[in-house]
Amino acid sequence: MSAVFSLDAVSVSFGQVRALSACTLHVHAGERLALVGSNGSGKSTLLRTLHGLTRPASGRLAHDAHLRQAMLFQRPYMLRTSVLNNVALGLCLNGTGWALAKAQALQALERVGLADVAGRNAKALSGGQQQRVALARAWALKPQVLLLDEPTASLDPTAKREVERLMAEFSDAGMTLVFSSHNLGQVKRLASRVVYLEHGHMVADRPTHEFFNGPLPMAATNFLKGELA
Numbered sequence: 001m002s003a004v005f006s007l008d009a010v011s012v013s014f015g016q017v018r019a020l021s022a023c024t025l026h027v028h029a030g031e032r033l034a035l036v037g038s039n040g041s042g043k044s045t046l047l048r049t050l051h052g053l054t055r056p057a058s059g060r061l062a063h064d065a066h067l068r069q070a071m072l073f074q075r076p077y078m079l080r081t082s083v084l085n086n087v088a089l090g091l092c093l094n095g096t097g098w099a100l101a102k103a104q105a106l107q108a109l110e111r112v113g114l115a116d117v118a119g120r121n122a123k124a125l126s127g128g129q130q131q132r133v134a135l136a137r138a139w140a141l142k143p144q145v146l147l148l149d150e151p152t153a154s155l156d157p158t159a160k161r162e163v164e165r166l167m168a169e170f171s172d173a174g175m176t177l178v179f180s181s182h183n184l185g186q187v188k189r190l191a192s193r194v195v196y197l198e199h200g201h202m203v204a205d206r207p208t209h210e211f212f213n214g215p216l217p218m219a220a221t222n223f224l225k226g227e228l229a
């Protein structure tokens, strides 16, 4: 299988804090990779490093120079303008002309079931709707890889399921997903593979079924016991 991202012994530091320690990881095309671990274990740092927002102190990050990737955050950033403009501006920043950007933005909003609110102020939407706008903004860019940092953490169960459904559909359409989550039910439902991080170290890296059915290193077993208790 071809790797879309390869991390080789990557470490990231913030001053005295070692956020990632010698992480080696190959993300393959079409995977749905979940990052799990306690608060501060390095999940966001790993995602931000894959997206080029954080620079490794050492090690090597390799990907195809033409790889199209997008990233979603726990709280989506919405500009104080219409939903349509929020999606179209993302396309414009990537070089699409305004008229085409608006047409493609509308298609993307249809894709996530939000065409009917295209004219509303994005800031006035619910958290769940805003996350779907962010998914439309990402979808419109046709990324090969979508990175998602706890995309459903602040959403109610219905909105959470809707975002999960879209993630699954995007994956079925061929997109590679890398996401962090504290919701192990969600990880079971969505992931094909799970990486467990602790204090910046990758302690376990398993297909989802094996991750939840062991055996695992003791630290990962203790984490699972704590989370499922």
Ligand SMILES: Nc1ncnc2c1ncn2[C@@H]1O[C@H](COP(=O)(O)OP(=O)(O)OP(=O)(O)O)[C@@H](O)[C@H]1O
Residues within 6 Å of the ligand: 014, 017, 018, 019, 037, 038, 039, 040, 041, 042, 043, 044, 045, 046
């Ligand atoms: N910009 C930053 N400046 C200083 N320290 C940082 C910065 N970003 C992350 N850290 C530190 O790096 C470590 C890893 O943080 P990170 O946010 O990657 O963890 P996480 O697993 O995503 O946590 P959470 O589950 O709480 O989101 C933590 O000790 C955190 O305090």
